[in-house]
Amino acid sequence: MEQAIDIILLGFLVVVAIAVVKQRDLFASVILFGIYSLLSAAIFVSLDAVDVAFTEAAVGAGISSILILSTLALTSRNEKPSSHSVFLPLMVVLVTGATLVFGTLDMPAFADPEAPVHKHVAPRYIQDSYQEVGMPNIVTSVLASYRGYDTMGEVVVIFTAGVAVLLLLSSVRHKEDELSNLTDLKHHPILLNVAQILIPIILLFALYVQFHGDYGPGGGFQAGVIFAAGFILYAMIIGIDEIRKTFTPKYLHWLSVTGVVLYIGVGIVTLLLGGEFLNYNVLAEEKLTGQHWGIFLVELGVGITVTATMLSLFLSFSEVRRTP
Amino acid sequence: MILAITAIALLVAMAMTLLRAILGPSIFDRILAANAFGTKIVLFLGVYGFLTERPDFLDIALLYALINFITTLAILRFFESGVLFVKSDEESN
Amino acid sequence: MKNSLVLSALLALFWLLLSGHYVVFTLILGLVSVVLIVWLNHKMGISDEHTLPVSLLKRLPNYWRWLFVEIIKSNLHVVKKIWQPTLDIEPQFTTVSSPFKTNLVKVIHANSITLTPGTVTVAVDDHVLLVHALTKQTLDSLNSTKMNDKLTTLEKDL
């Protein structure tokens, strides 16, 4: 039964993917891409990867379509017909694909318990993480404690990507009077009222996700995206200028640095206390308390950086005018 | 058993919605379909959670119910600003 | 001030219903979160006492009960139309008067019309809603004064 559902969902995914590629109207592609993301979240759920599904849901429903739409507003709506022949790219894709498929022949069967990946560190995570880290949600233990280095890298990547996009956009920014203030939707009474009720709820939900990563799916990445989505809703309906009063660009940049510094700071403190970098055991007398605090602070850093980066991306996209 | 039937009915409805999203013809039909697809996914996640006896997936459904409409608003906003609708094509009549 | 208190209470309730982990640390985090959101709400002017007045909150359940029955009725109508072998619909635009003083009740009116299948609000003007109706019958149900009466009771001394 579950396998049948997996296959059906994957089939949908293929259909949507083909439709996205075939579509010349980029706006329609964005819409179809939204469906693609909904489907991937459902597939992740059915594969039991609830944390990944949560991330996909938050990013897909809240941020990605909006950022793609913002980008689209800077370019043109229709895809230019390709002028060169499709033969060479097709061959490259076919050869690469064939190589990859050939590679899968050596891989162990799907869900094979004897596969090497299940023999390496996974048993330790599953059997010992509760004693060693004390979190019911193993994914959080792995993400924030065992593989804290990787996650730190990811946060730095998000930060760097944010900085890069801001730099790129600043070079096409126009003079102050030319800035297009995309209309805010304040004059729609329905939208205004519903948003006024929903924004506090969305923000609180984001904090719930941030602080319950220990128990269930959730954590800094998802929470940051949802928090940013709440503010983006605010910016779209109540106004960009209003949100700038609270979140000036400088303040946002400062916030996204704070998150990274908080993460690295935890690592430095553990070094000073005589442990290894990001070994939270030394943070408190009790080993598990130390782990708990370490993960809490690190996730908080992730959440702050993600929120600030996403929000400043959205705001700077809204400032740039389409080049005529 | 009944849960499985519900899940399959939702999948069939998703397939129909998908067809509408691909066929169009206008951009509004596609957005409508994408939106309805979101509702279907919310319900599907709920049913799937019960089918596999792990209802803690509900948080994801809750998240979709809360923020799936943000994209629609974004579309309206870009429409109001006139950036995305300047080039009207097949659906302009 | 009153608005902030009501909002804090609602948000705290929301947190408790979501959380399911009632240990000291999570409860403190919940408290901090609620305070943070209420502060942001105040600072950024997200919602005010007009967004969701307490007196309305008391009357809403009654209205919702009535609306739910309406939703079932109109659903049956649309479902019948969808399964009919020959498609028998007369889609058309029409206007409905919405003589309410407060924005909120006007919003509830517009959203109630959209929530009952067969009618969708298309535009909101000062005292008129533009509605798209699927059939003649849904059109008639729109023009009956029932919903307006209910909403007038809802709006009383708001």
Place this chain on the structure above:
Amino acid sequence: MWELFILYSSYTLLLLGSFLSLTFGLGLLRFPDFYSRTHAAGVADTLCAALIIFGLSLQSGFNLVTIKLFLILIFLWFTSPTSSFTLASTAYRSGYGIKNNSSKRAE
């Protein structure tokens, strides 16, 4: 006896909900124009969602899961008419599908 009653009620609600979701899909494909199709989507967003969620909550007993299910329904009923309205009004303002009268806007 009571439990059996609850179980069968839940099954009935779920089956009705499944039927409505199929109805919605059919309506979405069958109706001739965009504005009519929004009515079909209304069926899925309101009664179909309610039936399925009521059916599920009967199975879970009364606990936090039930409350989360109801929260989902409340939020759906908040957001879905809003997005339907947004979409329909965007289409109307762009002049889409208003053939017979003079109010067509050339944009």
